Amino acid sequence: xxxxxxxxxxxxxxxxxxxxxxxxxxxxxxxxxxxxxxxxxxxxxxxxxxxxxxxxxxxxxxxxxxxxxxxxxxxxxxxxxxxxxxxxxxxxxxxxxxxxxxx
Amino acid sequence: xxxxxxxxxxxxxxxxxxxxxxxxxxxxxxxxxxxxxxxxxxxxxxxxxxxxxxxxxxxxxxxxxxxxxxxxxxxxxxxxxxxxxxxxxxxxxxxxxxxxxxxxxxxxxxxxxxxxxxxxxxxxxxxxxxxxxxxxxxxxxxxxxxxxxxxxxxxxxxxxxxxxxxxxxxxxxxxxxxxxxxxxxxxxxxxxxxxxxxxxxxxxxxxxxxxxxxxxxxxxxxxxxxxxxxxxxxxxxxxxxxxxxxxxxxxxxxxxxxxxxxxxxxxxxxxxxxxxxxxxxxxxxxxxxxxxxxxxxxxxxx
Amino acid sequence: xxxxxxxxxxxxxxxxxxxxxxxxxxxxxxxxxxxxxxxxxxxxxxxxxxxxxxxxxxxxxxxxxxxxxxxxxxxxxxxxxxxxxxxxxxxxxxxxxxxxxxxxxxxxxxxxxxxxxxxxxxxxxxxxxxxxxxxxxxxxxxxxxxxxxxxxxxxxxxxxxxxxxxxxxxxxxxxxxxxxxxxxxxxxxxxxxxxxxxxxxxxxxxxxxxxxxxxxxxxxxxxxxxxxxxxxxxxxxxxxxxxxxxxxxxxxxxxxxxxxxxxxxxxxxxxxxxxxxxxxxxxxxxxxxxxxxxxxxxxxxxxxxxxxxxxxxxxxxxxxxxxxxxxxxxxxxxxxxxxxxxxxxxxxxxxxxxxxxxxxxxxxxxxxxxx
Numbered sequence: 001x002x003x004x005x006x007x008x009x010x011x012x013x014x015x016x017x018x019x020x021x022x023x024x025x026x027x028x029x030x031x032x033x034x035x036x037x038x039x040x041x042x043x044x045x046x047x048x049x050x051x052x053x054x055x056x057x058x059x060x061x062x063x064x065x066x067x068x069x070x071x072x073x074x075x076x077x078x079x080x081x082x083x084x085x086x087x088x089x090x091x092x093x094x095x096x097x098x099x100x101x102x103x
Numbered sequence: 104x105x106x107x108x109x110x111x112x113x114x115x116x117x118x119x120x121x122x123x124x125x126x127x128x129x130x131x132x133x134x135x136x137x138x139x140x141x142x143x144x145x146x147x148x149x150x151x152x153x154x155x156x157x158x159x160x161x162x163x164x165x166x167x168x169x170x171x172x173x174x175x176x177x178x179x180x181x182x183x184x185x186x187x188x189x190x191x192x193x194x195x196x197x198x199x200x201x202x203x204x205x206x207x208x209x210x211x212x213x214x215x216x217x218x219x220x221x222x223x224x225x226x227x228x229x230x231x232x233x234x235x236x237x238x239x240x241x242x243x244x245x246x247x248x249x250x251x252x253x254x255x256x257x258x259x260x261x262x263x264x265x266x267x268x269x270x271x272x273x274x275x276x277x278x279x280x281x282x283x284x285x286x287x288x289x290x291x292x293x294x295x296x297x298x299x300x301x302x303x304x305x306x307x308x309x310x311x312x313x314x315x316x317x318x319x320x321x322x323x324x325x326x327x328x329x330x331x332x333x334x335x336x337x338x339x340x341x342x343x344x345x346x347x348x349x350x351x352x353x354x355x356x357x358x359x360x361x362x363x364x365x366x367x368x369x370x371x372x373x374x375x376x377x378x379x380x381x382x383x384x385x386x387x388x389x390x391x392x393x394x395x396x397x398x399x400x401x402x403x404x405x
Numbered sequence: 406x407x408x409x410x411x412x413x414x415x416x417x418x419x420x421x422x423x424x425x426x427x428x429x430x431x432x433x434x435x436x437x438x439x440x441x442x443x444x445x446x447x448x449x450x451x452x453x454x455x456x457x458x459x460x461x462x463x464x465x466x467x468x469x470x471x472x473x474x475x476x477x478x479x480x481x482x483x484x485x486x487x488x489x490x491x492x493x494x495x496x497x498x499x500x501x502x503x504x505x506x507x508x509x510x511x512x513x514x515x516x517x518x519x520x521x522x523x524x525x526x527x528x529x530x531x532x533x534x535x536x537x538x539x540x541x542x543x544x545x546x547x548x549x550x551x552x553x554x555x556x557x558x559x560x561x562x563x564x565x566x567x568x569x570x571x572x573x574x575x576x577x578x579x580x581x582x583x584x585x586x587x588x589x590x591x592x593x594x595x596x597x598x599x600x601x602x603x604x605x606x607x608x609x610x611x612x613x614x615x616x617x618x619x620x621x622x623x624x625x626x627x628x629x630x631x632x633x634x635x636x637x638x639x640x641x642x643x644x645x646x647x648x649x650x651x652x653x654x655x656x657x658x659x660x661x662x663x664x665x666x667x668x669x670x671x672x673x674x675x676x677x678x679x680x681x682x683x684x685x686x687x688x689x690x691x692x693x694x695x696x697x698x699x700x701x702x703x704x705x706x707x708x709x710x711x712x713x714x715x716x717x718x719x720x721x722x723x724x725x726x727x728x729x730x731x732x733x734x735x736x737x738x739x740x741x742x743x744x745x746x747x748x749x750x751x752x753x754x755x756x757x758x759x760x761x762x763x764x765x766x767x768x769x770x771x772x773x774x775x776x
Contacts, residue, residue: 012368014375019350021357023371027488028364028481030371032354083548085491131467135725159436159467163724185440186724215477216470365481 001050002090003078008045013038027085036062037077041086048090051075107150115142117156124160126153128263128274128322129217132206133160138168138180141198148199148277148298151316162209166202168195184209193304200301200309203277207260210274211361217272218373219361220262224271225254227402230329231271233262233381235356241336244284247312248391249398251292256318257326266366266373269380270325275314282307291391330401331356331383342393344386344401352383406712408685411728414720417441421643422687424454428463435468437724444721445639446524448475453522479524486510489528489579494612496547500539505531505605505614507584507624512644514608515615517651524640527571527580531616533602534585541569541583548575565589587624588631596627596670618652618659619666626679627672634742635718636735639686642719645679646687653690660691664698673699681708682715714738 012023020033033041036058043049043057055074059066081087106114106125117123122133123145136142163185169192171177179192182205189208193201211219222235223242232254234242243259250256257263257273264271277298280288285300285308298311331352332344356374357363363370382401388394410418419426420438430438442451452472455461461469490510497504506514509525532540549572554562562570568584587601588594604617616624625648629641653659667676677699683689696702703711717734 012371014353014371016348016350016353019348021350021353021371021375023368025368025484026491028367028484030357030363032350085488085495088495159432159465161467161471163440185444186722186727213471213474215474215481365477367481367484 002048003044003050003054003082003087004048004090005041005045006086006088008041024084024086029084031084031086040074040077041081044087051078054078104154104156105150106146106152106154109154111143111146114146115139118142118145121156122160122163124155124158125149126155126158126322127206127276128258129272130162130210130214130274131155131158131160132162132164134164134166134202136166136198136202138166138195138198140195141166141180141202144199144298148296148311148313151313151319153319162206162213164202164205164209166198166205197301197304199298199311200279200304203279203311206276210261214263215362215365218262218264218266218363218366218370220264220356220363221260221359221361222262222356223259224257224262224273224328225249226257226271226273226326227254227398229326230402231257231326232398233271233328233331234334235262235331236260236359237333237335237355240334241284242334243278243280244288244336245334245388245391245394247278247280247288247295248291249395250315250318251295252391252395255321256314261361264328264373264377265325266369268325269327269373269376271328272325273318273322275318275322277311277313279306279309279311281309285310288312328377328381331378331381332386333384334386334388336389337387338389340387340389342386342388342390342397344384344397347383347385349378349383352381353378406685406708408716410716410720411723413437413441413723414716417445417639417720418686420451421447421454424458424460427455427458427460432465435465439468439471440724441721443475444724445637445719447640447643448472449479449522449524450519450640450643451522452476453519476522479522482525483509483513483521483523485577485579486525486528487513489574489577489581490530490613492574492577493528493530493544493581494610496544496549497540497612500536500543502536502540503533503602503605503614504612505602505616506608507531507616508628508644511615511621512647514613515621517647519647523644527582529582529584531584531587531598531601534598537569537583537585541572544572544581549573549581550575552580587627594627594631594672594675596672600670618648618656619663622648622652622663622679623667623670623672623676626675630675630678631742634735635715635738637719637721639719639721642679642683642686646683646689649680649683649689649691660695661698664695668698668700673701674703677702678711678715682719686716686719 007026010025014021018035020038022031022033024031039058039061040054043054051071051074055066055071058074059070064070078087114123118134118136122135124131124133165183167181167183168178169181171179178195180195180198180201181188181192182190182201184205189205220233220235222233223246225232225246234240234245236242246256246259256275257271258275259278260276261274262271263274296313300308300310302308333347333355353374363374386394416434416438439448442448452475455464455472464472486509490506507529509523510528512520512523551570552573554570559570562568567586567589568582572581572583573579586598587596601616601620604620605614606617607614615621622645625641625645629635629638629645633641667673677696680691680696684691714734714737717731718738722728722731
């Protein structure tokens with residue numbers, strides 16, 4: 001399953017030094033993110049990615065062990081972003097290069 | 104023309120007939136009532152307000168009396184905004200409190216050309232200081248003290264901000280002291296004008312304080328904010344002030360505003376700019392003298 | 406037939422149909438106009454008109470602030486409605502159904518002129534009755550809840566109404582009204598919803614559809630003259646006017662299609678009232694003989710009565726000087742709206758229940774919480 005950021009360009013982002021306030025015009029909501037959540041959104045804006053790919057990317061960036069609990073946290077954040085409408089699943093038909101859902 | 108320049112009889116007739124129009128900060132309010140005890144209280148507490156009989160009024164409010172449903176021998180009062188009743192009826196003794204709540208409600212639900220933060224605001228040396236509301240902040244009490252000790256009152260309730268010019272606008276209204284703070288203020292500021300205590304309201308006993316004449320007189324002079332201080336009153340505590348992070352201040356301010364969400368991106372950009380241009384603190388206090396020392400120290404540092 | 410309007414109503418309708426006349430309004434006219442427009446949910450519309458006609462600089466500053474405030478509110482509610490629809494489509498992503506947007510959100514999607522100034526509080530959707538239970542449970546799983554209702558209200562919705570009890574997502578405030586037909590099940594009107602779905606038109610976003618132009622117009626009239634109590638519903642009549650003007654310019658055969666469809670759906674009488682009052686109040690250019698194609702039409706007496714009542718109720722009362730005749734008109738129309746929605750054996754207990762509840766609310770005065 002690949003995920004992508006929704007309307008990332010439309011977001012208004014204030015950087016308070018590793019903490020962010022983000023205004024999402026579509027929902028009219030203001031969100032508060034830490035650095036890792038923000039990096040995840042930026043990554044998903046550059047390329048649609050699977051939770052595993054996101055984990056690898058963020059684990060390298062933050063010098064963390066890419067274990068199962070890290071992956072679970074990534075999936076939780078993805079789910080949260082999904083309900084907020086910040087990210088969405090890429091549908092099969094619109095996937096680049098026709099990758100399969102499993103990695 | 105100021106209210107205390109006309110005799111009570113004329114004041115009462117205005118309330119009865121065409122409506123009394125008074126300027127409260129950037130707004131004019133047109134008030135009607137045939138309930139004489141309210142007219143008497145208003146004459147005393149609104150004495151410094153400018154009259155605006157020939158100007159457009161944004162809010163048209165009315166206090167009407169009616170028989171109590173439960174007890175036909177008792178009278179109730181009801182607040183009307185443009186003829187509509189936004190909340191139920193109350194015992195007649197509470198007329199003033201109901202009118203003041205009603206006007207606050209009208210401002211809170213209708214005004215969207217300005218950002219409405221839920222915050223007390225005072226000014227000194229051209230800088231506004233925000234005291235945002237949160238439970239137990241004691242902002243009204245604090246405001247009453249500060250505005251009678253050299254600070255200019257903007258509001259004890261509304262942080263009214265022009266989102267384009269980033270200016271705060273004064274809207275000095277009566278300050279409703281609640282419960283124990285009534286006695287506290289009577290002790291600390293024996294000289295101030297206070298309305299009668301109104302017991303058994305939804306917020307307990309309430310007594311209204313008239314803003315200082317100077318604050319009302321200068322209510323067209325706006326100011327930029329320089330400090331945001333989240334106050335908390337804790338009995339017997341050692342007063343303490345400490346800096347908080349910008350993102351936390353943003354969250355606290357935005358999540359407790361009247362129309363932050365309604366303004367969308369405009370509200371977001373205005374609050375972000377406000378936080379950037381202010382120093383943000385948390386304050387715990389129990390003693391007003393301590394608070395004033397701290398504020399003066401803050402102001403001298405810059 | 407002539408229209409007999411009070412001074413303040415004339416002033417409101419003049420401002421709406423001929424905005425250039427606003428340049429002659431005095432400060433006190435403006436003050437009253439704002440209060441009236443707000444009462445009938447037309448403050449946002451008035452703001453658009455003032456801007457479109459280049460009058461913004463002639464408006465007194467205190468009025469301009471109120472107009473701005475009104476439009477900000479309208480835009481916020483529209484944004485919330487669009488987002489709620491977005492989230493509904495997200496929640497129903499894997500469920501194959503047909504959803505038709507109704508009322509405000511639909512006017513926006515159809516790009517009807519002035520739709521951007523319309524105050525729309527709730528999100529209204531029409532879904533096939535067969536899918537209703539699935540949709541309701543899918544939404545419940547994703548966080549939508551029914552507002553707490555009394556057992557009576559719950560039963561009223563489930564058994565007699567044309568919609569299910571309103572849904573609200575736990576993290577948001579927008580109320581979603583999901584309809585499965587356009588008129589209450591108890592009413593004498595039996596609308597064949599299948600015909601509406603067959604004629605529905607897809608939008609750019611393929612998952613959501615709109616009623617066909619004629620059906621959209623007919624639904625607007627049904628909603629005004631059948632589902633509502635008409636009091637202060639001037640906005641809804643203006644919706645009808647906007648739709649008629651917009652669609653009749655786009656399609657030369659629009660009027661014929663509209664009247665044929667109203668006859669086919671057996672909604673001719675309601676459409677007649679719609680055309681009649683839109684033309685009477687907003688000067689809608691309805692072609693001369695077109696109403697004669699509607700069958701059946703209201704009789705002379707009925708029309709005479711409606712003619713006396715409708716304008717009195719549609720227009721707002723003067724906020725400082727309410728009149729008894731307008732209050733009476735509202736009351737009669739209130740009864741009428743219930744009468745055509747329900748047969749007497751349902752109606753009488755229903756009105757008794759509502760009256761009792763109102764009395765209880767009025768006497769239980771200390772439960773509200775002003776800030």
